Amino acid sequence: MAKIKPQKRLGQNFLIDDAIANAIVREADVKGRDVLEIGPGTGALTFKLADVAKRLVAVELDRRLYNRLKERMEQRENVVLVWGNIMNVNLDDFFEGQFAVVANLPYYITTPIIMRLMEFRAKIDKVVVMVQKEVGRRIVAVPGSKDYGALSIAVQYNAIPELVLEVPRECFKPQPAVDSVVVRMRMREKPLVDVNEENFFKVVRAAFSSRRKTLLNALYGNIAGDKNVLRKVIVECGIDPGARAETLSLYQFACLSNKLEQLLF
Ligand code: SAM
Numbered sequence: 001m002a003k004i005k006p007q008k009r010l011g012q013n014f015l016i017d018d019a020i021a022n023a024i025v026r027e028a029d030v031k032g033r034d035v036l037e038i039g040p041g042t043g044a045l046t047f048k049l050a051d052v053a054k055r056l057v058a059v060e061l062d063r064r065l066y067n068r069l070k071e072r073m074e075q076r077e078n079v080v081l082v083w084g085n086i087m088n089v090n091l092d093d094f095f096e097g098q099f100a101v102v103a104n105l106p107y108y109i110t111t112p113i114i115m116r117l118m119e120f121r122a123k124i125d126k127v128v129v130m131v132q133k134e135v136g137r138r139i140v141a142v143p144g145s146k147d148y149g150a151l152s153i154a155v156q157y158n159a160i161p162e163l164v165l166e167v168p169r170e171c172f173k174p175q176p177a178v179d180s181v182v183v184r185m186r187m188r189e190k191p192l193v194d195v196n197e198e199n200f201f202k203v204v205r206a207a208f209s210s211r212r213k214t215l216l217n218a219l220y221g222n223i224a225g226d227k228n229v230l231r232k233v234i235v236e237c238g239i240d241p242g243a244r245a246e247t248l249s250l251y252q253f254a255c256l257s258n259k260l261e262q263l264l265f
Contacts (some may be wrong), residue, residue, distance in 0.1 A: 004042075004064050008172055011106025012062070015037040015044040015130075017171035024182055025049060027164045028102045028128040034095055036102035038113060039084045043069050049102060050079050058181070059086050070223045086113060091120060098123055102129040107176070111135070111151060118158045127159070127185040134162075136163055138183035148246045151207045156203070156250060159185035159194055193254035200257040207245035207253070223260060233259045 008014035015021055025048045032054050040046040040058040042065065049057050050073070059082045060066040066083040073079050082089060087109070091099075101124055105113055110131050117127050131139070133176075134147075140161045144183035153163050169175050190239035195201070207215055207224035216231055224230050234241045237255035239248065248256075 002217045004068065007062065008174075008177050009108070010062055012041060012177045013045050013104075013172040013174060014042050014109070015104050017167075018166055020165070020171050021045055021048055022059070023165055024102065024104075024128065024130065025052065027182060027184060028103065028126075029102065030100050032096065034099040036091065036101045036103075038096070038232055039106050040069055040081070041065055041104070043072065044105060045102060046079075047075070050076050054078065056080070057082060057085055057099075057125075059089050083179070087116060089125070095123060100124050100125060101127040101129070103128075107132055114139075114151070114248050115154060118154055120219055121158050121187050122192075125155075127163075127187070128182065129185075130167060130180050132176075133166075133179045133181050134181045139183050139185070143249050144247050150201075153204050153250060153253065155185060156200045157200075159187045161185045163214065193250050195254045195257050196261055199261050200254060203257045203260060204245075204253055207248070207256075208239060211246070213244075214242045215239065215241075215245055218245060224263075229263060233263065 006014065012075050021044045024045060031052045035049055035053040035204055036056045037046055037049055037056060037058040039185050040060050046058055046069065057080045060069065061084065063083060065120065066081060068147050072083050073081060079092065079142060117124060137147045138149060138151045139153040139155050140163055162184050163181050167180040167182065169179050203223060207218050216227065216234060219230050220227050231241050233256060236259060237252055239252055
């Protein structure tokens with residue numbers, strides 16, 4: 001078989017450590033389940049997932065890899081290979097009920113993919129993905145830590161995340177510049193806080209828009225033009241107006257969003 005040259009721009013760092021692939025599939029725990037794999041690539045996880053899943057849908061963007069895998073998967077009746085971009089594929093076309101997501105994610109597009117999966121909260125019950133270590137830290141970060149930000153909040157609003165495996169860069173070919181981790185996100189039945197979602201994330205984005213600014217100054221101009229009203233709302237939520245966004249819990253962001261909604265949105 002001719003070798004396929006990996007494309008860096010598509011985040012093609014293939015997993016070459018069989019023990020890690022086994023560990024990911026074990027941690028995913030998808031026996032008898034419907035599963036979505038994003039970017040099956042050369043199939044390091046795909047064959048193992050197909051062995052245990054009830055049905056596996058694998059979406060690959062690179063036509064060369066898709067074709068190669070299609071040939072090798074021909075005998076697998078429980079596998080549907082899709083040539084496409086995960087950001088555009090309509091997952092409702094492929095799954096009737098709930099499904100789990102397992103992937104070694106392409107690094108150039110990790111955050112947009114995770115955000116998209118969060119939007120499918122109602123149909124997904126867990127997401128088990130390999131990401132860059134730094135992204136994994138941001139996903140599980142708690143308020144007050146340097147990694148805490150809009151990604152932590154978006155994930156924790158929808159899911160309960162945990163780091164399950166550390167994966168050194170030597171486990172990939174070509175070798176990336178950084179180490180990786182596997183993160184498991186169990187989707188919540190309903191979001192952690194009761195908010196108008198659009199407004200909540202507007203407040204979160206504004207609060208983190210400038211990390212050097214105090215909360216009051218970050219929200220001022222972005223969310224409201226009246227500083228006194230803003231200060232009052234912030235204090236009513238039990239927050240110091242001089243605090244910075246990265247110290248606020250989801251509950252405090254929810255309080256801000258709910259109070260500001262009545263006043264401003
Ligand atoms: N699963 C394989 C493994 O573990 O070795 C490959 C993982 S590699 C990090 C990421 C894979 O995602 C590549 O096969 C790449 O072609 C594919 N990919 C990149 N962007 C994609 C996209 N937008 N939609 C679907 N697949 C994508």
